[in-house]
Amino acid sequence: xxxxxYLLVGIVFGLALTKGEAIxxxxxxxxxYFESFHMYGIFMTAVxxxxxxxxxxxxxxxxxxNGEVIEKTxxxxxxxxxxxGLIFGFGWALTGAxxxxxxxxxxxxxxxxxxxxxxxxxxxxxxxxVKNHLPD
Amino acid sequence: MExxxxxxxxxxxxxxxxxxxPTLLLLGxxxxxISSTLRQFCAMCVPANIPYFKYxxxxxxxxxxxxxxxxxxxxxxxxxFANPEPVKVTQGTLQLFSSWGLEDPKGxxxxxxxxxxxxxxxxxxxxxxxxxxxxxxxxxxxGGCTSGHGIMGLSAxxxxxxxxxxxxxxxxxxxxxxxxxxxxxx
Numbered sequence: 189x190x191x192x193x194y195l196l197v198g199i200v201f202g203l204a205l206t207k208g209e210a211i212x213x214x215x216x217x218x219x220x221y222f223e224s225f226h227m228y229g230i231f232m233t234a235v236x237x238x239x240x241x242x243x244x245x246x247x248x249x250x251x252x253x254n255g256e257v258i259e260k261t262x263x264x265x266x267x268x269x270x271x272x273g274l275i276f277g278f279g280w281a282l283t284g285a286x287x288x289x290x291x292x293x294x295x296x297x298x299x300x301x302x303x304x305x306x307x308x309x310x311x312x313x314x315x316x317x318v319k320n321h322l323p324d
Numbered sequence: 325m326e327x328x329x330x331x332x333x334x335x336x337x338x339x340x341x342x343x344x345x346p347t348l349l350l351l352g353x354x355x356x357x358i359s360s361t362l363r364q365f366c367a368m369c370v371p372a373n374i375p376y377f378k379y380x381x382x383x384x385x386x387x388x389x390x391x392x393x394x395x396x397x398x399x400x401x402x403x404x405f406a407n408p409e410p411v412k413v414t415q416g417t418l419q420l421f422s423s424w425g426l427e428d429p430k431g432x433x434x435x436x437x438x439x440x441x442x443x444x445x446x447x448x449x450x451x452x453x454x455x456x457x458x459x460x461x462x463x464x465x466x467g468g469c470t471s472g473h474g475i476m477g478l479s480a481x482x483x484x485x486x487x488x489x490x491x492x493x494x495x496x497x498x499x500x501x502x503x504x505x506x507x508x509x510x
Contacts, residue, residue: 191389193351198393201344206401208337209411213433218417220500226334233338238479241346252353261480272465273488277495279458282451286470288358291394296402300440304456311460312362316376
C-alpha cells in the first residue's frame with residue numbers, strides 16, 4: 189500500500205489541527221474578531237517552517253524518497269483567487285471550518301458535519317458545472 | 325497520561341503543521357492541500373460528464389488517504405483524547421458569544437447550533453448547508469484552501485497564494501462581523 193504513509197501523515201496533521209483547536213468554531217470567530225493571537229500564532233509558526241523547509245529542499249536539491257525531483261510549487265494567479273477566496277471566507281465564517289477541519293470535526297464525533305462536508309462537495313460540484321462561465 | 329488530553333500551544337500545533345509541508349514533499353513529491361479531496365469525491369461519485377471532473381482521480385488518491393488520516397487524527401485528538409476543558413478563548417470572545425446569545429464554549433463547536441435538528445431551521449440551514457456550499461465552491465474557484473494556499477502556497481512564496489489568503493480573511497471578517505450576528509439572531 190504505497191498510499192498508507194499518507195494516512196499516517198494525515199493522522200499527525202489532523203492531531204495538530206484538532207489539538208491546536210484550529211478546528212474549533214469558537215477559535216475561528218475569535219480569530220476573525222482579533223481577540224486572540226492563538227490562530228495567528230499557528231499560521232506564523234507553520235508558514236516560516238514550511239518556507240524554510242522548501243528553501244532547504246531546493247538548496248540541497250533533495251529528492252523525494254521515490255527518486256522524483258521536487259519541482260517548484262507554482263500557484264498561478266487568476267481572478268478566482270480573489271472571488272473564490274472571498275466566497276470561501278464567507279463560508280469559513282459561517283461553518284467555522286475550512287476543508288481540513290471538516291474531516292477532523294467529523295472524527296471528533298460531530299457527525300452533523302458530514303452534512304456540511306456534503307454541502308461543500310455540492311459547492312465544488314456546482315463550481316465544476318459553471319466553471320466555464322466564470323472568469324478564470 | 326494527562327498530557328494526552330491537553331490542547332497543544334499554538335507554536336507546537338503550528339510547527340507540526342509547518343513540518344507537514346516537507347514531509348509530504350520528501351515522502352512522495354506531494355503538495356499539501358485538502359480542498360482537492362472535494363473534487364476527488366465529485367469525480368468519483370457524480371462526474372456527470374462535467375469536464376472538471378473528468379480526470380484520472382485514481383492517480384491522486386493519496387489525498388483520500390490523507391483525508392482519512394485527518395478523520396482519524398480528529399478521532400484521536402477530539403474524541404479518544406478529547407480535552408475535557410472548554411476551549412480557552414479570551415474574555416472578550418466570551419462576551420462576544422454571550423452577546424450572540426450563545427452559552428460559554430463546551431467542546432470544540434456549539435452543539436446548540438450544529439446539530440441534526442437545526443438542519444431544517446433557517447439558521448441551521450444557513451450555517452451548515454449554505455456555509456458548507458460556499459466553502460466548497462470558493463476553495464475550488466480559488467484553487468486552494470487554508471492548507472493549499474495559506475500554508476503550502478505561502479511557504480512556496482507564491483504571491484497569488486498571499487492574495488488568496490488575504491481574501492479568505494477579508495471574506496471571513498466581513499461575514500463574521502456583518503452577517504453571522506444576524507443569522508444567529510434568527
